[in-house]
Amino acid sequence: MKEDNVIFDIIEREHQRQKKGIELIASENFVSEQVMRAMGSCLTNKYAEGYPGHRYYGGCEVVDEAESIAIERLKELFGAKWANVQPHSGAQANMAVFMACLNPGDKFLGLNLSHGGHLSHGSPVNFSGLMFNALEYNVDRETGRVDYEQMEEVARRERPRLIIGGASAYSREWDYARMRRLADEIGAIFMVDMAHPAGLIAAGLLDNPVKYAHIVTTTTHKTLRGPRGGVIMMGEDFENPWGKTTPKGVVKMMSQLLDSAVFPGVQGGPLEHVIAAKAVAFGEALQPEFREYQLQVQKNAAVLAQALADMGYNIVSGGTDNHCILVDLRTKFPELTGKVAEKALVLADITANKNMVPFDSRSPFQTSGIRLGTPAITTRGAKESLMLEIAEMIDTVLRNPESAENIAAVRAKVNATMQPYPMFAY
Ligand code: PLP
Numbered sequence: 001m002k003e004d005n006v007i008f009d010i011i012e013r014e015h016q017r018q019k020k021g022i023e024l025i026a027s028e029n030f031v032s033e034q035v036m037r038a039m040g041s042c043l044t045n046k047y048a049e050g051y052p053g054h055r056y057y058g059g060c061e062v063v064d065e066a067e068s069i070a071i072e073r074l075k076e077l078f079g080a081k082w083a084n085v086q087p088h089s090g091a092q093a094n095m096a097v098f099m100a101c102l103n104p105g106d107k108f109l110g111l112n113l114s115h116g117g118h119l120s121h122g123s124p125v126n127f128s129g130l131m132f133n134a135l136e137y138n139v140d141r142e143t144g145r146v147d148y149e150q151m152e153e154v155a156r157r158e159r160p161r162l163i164i165g166g167a168s169a170y171s172r173e174w175d176y177a178r179m180r181r182l183a184d185e186i187g188a189i190f191m192v193d194m195a196h197p198a199g200l201i202a203a204g205l206l207d208n209p210v211k212y213a214h215i216v217t218t219t220t221h222k223t224l225r226g227p228r229g230g231v232i233m234m235g236e237d238f239e240n241p242w243g244k245t246t247p248k249g250v251v252k253m254m255s256q257l258l259d260s261a262v263f264p265g266v267q268g269g270p271l272e273h274v275i276a277a278k279a280v281a282f283g284e285a286l287q288p289e290f291r292e293y294q295l296q297v298q299k300n301a302a303v304l305a306q307a308l309a310d311m312g313y314n315i316v317s318g319g320t321d322n323h324c325i326l327v328d329l330r331t332k333f334p335e336l337t338g339k340v341a342e343k344a345l346v347l348a349d350i351t352a353n354k355n356m357v358p359f360d361s362r363s364p365f366q367t368s369g370i371r372l373g374t375p376a377i378t379t380r381g382a383k384e385s386l387m388l389e390i391a392e393m394i395d396t397v398l399r400n401p402e403s404a405e406n407i408a409a410v411r412a413k414v415n416a417t418m419q420p421y422p423m424f425a426y
Helices: 005-020 033-039 061-078 090-101 127-131 148-158 176-186 198-202 254-266 272-285 288-310 338-347 375-379 384-399 404-418
Strands: 082-084 107-111 133-137 162-165 189-193 215-219 230-234 324-328 353-355 369-373
Touching: 005 404, 033 272, 061 082, 061 198, 061 230, 061 272, 082 254, 090 127, 090 162, 090 189, 090 215, 090 230, 090 254, 107 148, 133 148, 148 176, 162 176, 176 189, 198 288, 230 254, 288 324, 288 375, 288 384, 338 353, 338 369, 338 384, 338 404, 384 404
Parallel strands: 107 133, 107 162, 162 189, 189 215
Antiparallel strands: 082 230, 215 230, 324 369, 353 369
16 A cells, blocks of 8 residues: 555654753653554554453454553552553543542542643543532642642542642642641542653652552653553552542442542543554653653753753742753743743744643733743753753843744754754663
8 A cells, every 4th residue: 555655754854853842841752662552553543442351342352461461561560469551641631530439510629720730630621620520729829839728628629539730830749648638627538640750750859659648640651761651550559448438329349449440431442553652652651761861850950950040030939840941031031921931932842741830820822921841852862061051041032032043053052953863762
């Protein structure tokens, strides 16, 4: 058959775009060759509704092995007792937890979206906010850190059935123990969505929520550097039936509820090629080199945050503990929106995204901030010295974002700088 040049030309153009640019989107990464190979394999041809050993289709013996390995490696990576590797995405992993733990209309508590929370933690346009009763906690205006006292006040007053920790634009460590105590006090389920820092957690550089939360979800494609997808895990808690009855009134293990919430609750057939790629990525994350990589991600983020702060940028919370940096542009450039900043940076081949900052005076379409992250650029081999250069390049663009000449000069520098850096880690 004739090759589909239309699409393969687009893929090649995207390859070139990724190669020549500086990738600073905090939720992105570059997977290894073998993760890519597993994703592009014949496993995509296989239907396998159900779980290993209990499928609704014949011929699943081989993919059963890959899925079982993915589960075992994931459990080893995070010290979990139970795992489901089938969610097609992070949002679907979260949806399955909601299905398993709540009834429509039930209250739950998550981080305010404009303070760093994720869509699936209660946005009014997402299933979480449409079908359930979303309550929110905030970050503190002064410190930019989660305001645990306000969280406790809302939880004690409203008594939500589920409390969610984790965020999409938050640079600091979490006090999971305090959140678990709060959940126990009000009889709520405590879930952590560690999608962003999962790789740093796997490497032991941040506290592991599997030790504290009843349920932990994550995407597999951010700091964890696997294929796009989601997973759900539990630590010790699942060993016991959920109290006397589950929130749905049935005595069942939470693991059974979660398995059936993923399939047949919110999904049909699992993507076995992606599950195989998840297994490969978990295998990579279990190697000692992965810790070295994550250490560099963290160091690079700290250096970039400090360099920008030294240039007068306001870094929300004053710095970062992880891979993510949230820049409030208002201090240095009161007139510059995140939207204009993002566009100018992208024209200079520096990819980042506009982002709301806590207590933002602008809409989510304009925003007053940009979010930066170091997982992808670190996979390409960046060290601290490149972070200093990147801070300079960002500043040069943002000081003069309307000038095509200025942007073209930075773009030439970006392209020349990235030339020697390979795209894949392995
Ligand atoms: N949870 C958090 C904290 C996220 O940041 C994201 C994505 O950015 C998701 C869930 C959703 O993941 P996905 O895009 O795979 O649905």
